[in-house]
Amino acid sequence: MVCGVKTLGQFIIEKQADFPYAKGELSRLLRDIGIAAKIVNREINKAGLVDILGDMGTTNIQGEEQKKLDVYADEQFIAALTSGGECCIVATEEEDEIIHIDSPVSQNAKYIVCIDPLDGSSNTDVNVAVGTIFSIYRRKSVEGRASLADVLQKGTEQVAAGYVIYGSSTMLVYTTGKGVNGFTLDPSIGEFCLSHPQMKIPENGYMYSVNEGNYVHFPDGVKKYIKYCQVEDEATKRPYTSRYIGSMVGDIHRNLIKGGIYIYPTTARSPKGKLRLLYECNPMAFIIEQAGGKASTGFDRILDIQPTELHQRVPVFIGSKNMVNKAEEMMLLYTAKSISIEAKVENTLQDLGVVGGID
Ligand SMILES: O=P(O)(O)OC[C@H]1O[C@](O)(COP(=O)(O)O)[C@@H](O)[C@@H]1O
Ligand SMILES: [Mg+2]
Ligand SMILES: [Mg+2]
Numbered sequence: 001m002v003c004g005v006k007t008l009g010q011f012i013i014e015k016q017a018d019f020p021y022a023k024g025e026l027s028r029l030l031r032d033i034g035i036a037a038k039i040v041n042r043e044i045n046k047a048g049l050v051d052i053l054g055d056m057g058t059t060n061i062q063g064e065e066q067k068k069l070d071v072y073a074d075e076q077f078i079a080a081l082t083s084g085g086e087c088c089i090v091a092t093e094e095e096d097e098i099i100h101i102d103s104p105v106s107q108n109a110k111y112i113v114c115i116d117p118l119d120g121s122s123n124t125d126v127n128v129a130v131g132t133i134f135s136i137y138r139r140k141s142v143e144g145r146a147s148l149a150d151v152l153q154k155g156t157e158q159v160a161a162g163y164v165i166y167g168s169s170t171m172l173v174y175t176t177g178k179g180v181n182g183f184t185l186d187p188s189i190g191e192f193c194l195s196h197p198q199m200k201i202p203e204n205g206y207m208y209s210v211n212e213g214n215y216v217h218f219p220d221g222v223k224k225y226i227k228y229c230q231v232e233d234e235a236t237k238r239p240y241t242s243r244y245i246g247s248m249v250g251d252i253h254r255n256l257i258k259g260g261i262y263i264y265p266t267t268a269r270s271p272k273g274k275l276r277l278l279y280e281c282n283p284m285a286f287i288i289e290q291a292g293g294k295a296s297t298g299f300d301r302i303l304d305i306q307p308t309e310l311h312q313r314v315p316v317f318i319g320s321k322n323m324v325n326k327a328e329e330m331m332l333l334y335t336a337k338s339i340s341i342e343a344k345v346e347n348t349l350q351d352l353g354v355v356g357g358i359d
Pocket of ligand 3: 118
């Protein structure tokens with residue numbers, strides 16, 4: 001214990017049995033992620049004083065404006081994972097394709113890291129919490145170079161997942177499938193120290209997080225769920241509070257501690273949902289399930305989805321178990337029907353030889 005606290009490094013070694021692979025691999029991976037997070041944290045903390053705010057003037061494969069901090073964070077995490085020697089592939093939001101790590105120290109590297117280097121980019125210039133989200137897989141292939149097939153694994157195959165939140169304090173929260181633990185950065189010693197052991201999300205919550213600006217284009221089930229949250233009902237402590245800060249890490253971290261639900265459904269602008277399966281939804285789903293919560297697309301468990309593309313997007317309903325159950329109930333009652341009707345029409349048209357089905 002360093003001055004009465006347990007550091008991230010000490011905790012990982014103590015919990016080594018929770019990570020059934022060669023001793024030290026996870027601690028080196030989280031060490032590398034922690035180093036990059038401290039560097040990103042330093043830049044965020046002085047962002048107004050250095051030329052790190054604003055747009056790069058470039059767009060990523062998602063077609064999104066890249067912020068200078070997006071690119072800076074991306075560079076730092078790739079560099080730290082390259083020199084750390086445990087990672088053979090980095091799949092990042094900010095790069096079109098997977099990045100093969102071919103450094104001399106990574107010749108026997110077995111781990112894939114999927115990462116959103118900076119989550120909540122729209123908040124970087126306005127001093128609101130942003131984060132980093134990461135997911136760690138072990139490569140399945142044993143011969144030659146790891147490939148995209150090693151990256152496109154179901155969320156249930158993750159060996160670890162976590163996030164960093166750069167907020168009023170900076171925290172790193174992670175799981176290896178044996179519960180969720182939170183570490184707060186102590187700037188005076190430059191270490192992440194255990195501050196939130198065995199985090200659990202309340203089964204019930206009274207806060208919902210959704211961008212209601214997209215209401216018109218929400219599926220009916222989401223509209224019905226939002227109205228459910230807003231109805232006066234003393235017995236179930238409704239109306240719930242609406243909290244949405246535009247940073248998935250910030251909204252989910254708050255809901256993890258206080259209870260609540262975060263929803264990013266399909267919208268007109270994002271017909272498959274906005275958030276990416278590999279480096280946003282899967283890691284957050286692993287963490288929230290490990291904390292006793294639930295994560296679904298509104299119909300199916302996020303972690304069971306077989307990824308088909310690197311930057312694949314999915315709708316996400318994640319948080320307190322009973323809140324996600326209620327939202328899924330509304331989706332089944334009011335949206336599944338319309339989807340199944342559309343599917344029936346599509347099949348009928350195709351049976352009739354109307355090529356291309358309905359628009
Ligand atoms: O502005 P919108 O459409 O509500 O989207 C906000 C969501 O988009 C995100 O910023 C997407 O993440 P990135 O910033 O990493 O692209 C989430 O963090 C956030 O919850
Ligand atoms: Mg993100
Ligand atoms: Mg991002």
